[in-house]
Amino acid sequence: MSAGKSAEKSNVAVIGLGSMGFGMASSLVRRGHAVVGYDPSATAAERLVASGARIAESPSEAVANASVVLCVVVNSAQTDAVLFGDGGVFPVMPPGSVFISSATMAPSEAKRLSSRLAEREILYLDAPISGGAAKAANGALTIMASGSPNAFARARHVLDAVAAKVYRLGDEPGIGASVKMINQHLAGIHIAAACEAMVLASKLGLDLSTVYEVITASAGNSWMFENRVPHILDGDYRPLSSVEIFVKDLGILQDMARAERYPVPLAAAALQMYLATSGAGMGHDDAASVARTYAKLSGASLPTAKAAS
Structure with missing residues (x-):
C-alpha cells in the first residue's frame, strides 16, 4: 500500500544518523515532528541540528520523551546495543511506545528483539527500508513492514513522513526482514x-559510456545497473x-538458505566477489568496486576519477 499523509505530530527519537537515518530524521522535521537524534559521530549530530532537530548524548536520553523510536543502524548487533547496551533505550521506553527497527537482519533476530520488547509492552515494528540516501532525504523510501495492528496504528504518522510506499506484510515480526533479504539477494546479484558485464565490455574494447546508454534502453537493464554503473564510468x-553491506547481507542470506536447505548459487558467487573486493581494501567503497576487482583479475582498464577543476 502507499503511505497516506497523516497530519498527526509527535515526539520521535531517531537513533543512527548515517545517510539513511539523517535523511529520515530531516523528513520528519519537515513534516513538523519534534525530533531528537543520536549518533556517536559528532559530525552527523551537527548536521541534524542544522536541520532543526535536537541532539542527545545517548540513546536513552534521545527517547526520554518519545512515543516513537526510529532505529536506523546497520545490523541486529547494533540494534541490540541500542536497546540493551550501555545507555540503551529498553529501560526508558514506556509501555505502549513503538520501536521501529530499520536495520537489515535475519528474521529470527527480528522475532527475538520483538519478544524481548514485549516483556515491557513495548511495540515492535519490523520495518527495513529501501531506496537509498536520496529517497531518504526526500521522504520517499519504500518500507517493508510487519508487526501488530497496534504498532502500525501508532507508528503510521512516522512512516508517512519518511516513505512513499509502506508495505504492510503481516502481523508477525520477521516477515519484513524476510522480504528485505529477498530484495538484498537480487540487489547484490544485480550489482555484481x-x-x-561492464569489465567484460572493457576487455572487448567497447566504449563504456555507449554500452551504458544502450543497456539502459534495452532488456538487460536493471535498477542497479542504471544506478551503479555511473560510478564505474566516473571512476x-x-x-x-558499501561492499561491506553486501558482505553482511549476502552472508545472512546464505545462512537463511542453508537453514531451509535451499541452494542459492548465484548469491554465493556474488558474495565471493564482495569478499574479494573487501579483502583488497575496498570494503567501505561503493559496491560497484566489484568492477575494480574484476579489472585487477583480468587486466582490464576502467575510467579513473576526473581531477577536480
Whole structure:
C-alpha cells in the first residue's frame, strides 16, 4: 500500500544518523515532528541540528520523551546495543511506545528483539527500508513492514513522513526482514552482474559510456545497473551502499538458505566477489568496486576519477 499523509505530530527519537537515518530524521522535521537524534559521530549530530532537530548524548536520553523510536543502524548487533547496551533505550521506553527497527537482519533476530520488547509492552515494528540516501532525504523510501495492528496504528504518522510506499506484510515480526533479504539477494546479484558485464565490455574494447546508454534502453537493464554503473564510468566509488553491506547481507542470506536447505548459487558467487573486493581494501567503497576487482583479475582498464577543476 502507499503511505497516506497523516497530519498527526509527535515526539520521535531517531537513533543512527548515517545517510539513511539523517535523511529520515530531516523528513520528519519537515513534516513538523519534534525530533531528537543520536549518533556517536559528532559530525552527523551537527548536521541534524542544522536541520532543526535536537541532539542527545545517548540513546536513552534521545527517547526520554518519545512515543516513537526510529532505529536506523546497520545490523541486529547494533540494534541490540541500542536497546540493551550501555545507555540503551529498553529501560526508558514506556509501555505502549513503538520501536521501529530499520536495520537489515535475519528474521529470527527480528522475532527475538520483538519478544524481548514485549516483556515491557513495548511495540515492535519490523520495518527495513529501501531506496537509498536520496529517497531518504526526500521522504520517499519504500518500507517493508510487519508487526501488530497496534504498532502500525501508532507508528503510521512516522512512516508517512519518511516513505512513499509502506508495505504492510503481516502481523508477525520477521516477515519484513524476510522480504528485505529477498530484495538484498537480487540487489547484490544485480550489482555484481553489472560489474562483471561492464569489465567484460572493457576487455572487448567497447566504449563504456555507449554500452551504458544502450543497456539502459534495452532488456538487460536493471535498477542497479542504471544506478551503479555511473560510478564505474566516473571512476568515483564514494559509497551509496558499501561492499561491506553486501558482505553482511549476502552472508545472512546464505545462512537463511542453508537453514531451509535451499541452494542459492548465484548469491554465493556474488558474495565471493564482495569478499574479494573487501579483502583488497575496498570494503567501505561503493559496491560497484566489484568492477575494480574484476579489472585487477583480468587486466582490464576502467575510467579513473576526473581531477577536480
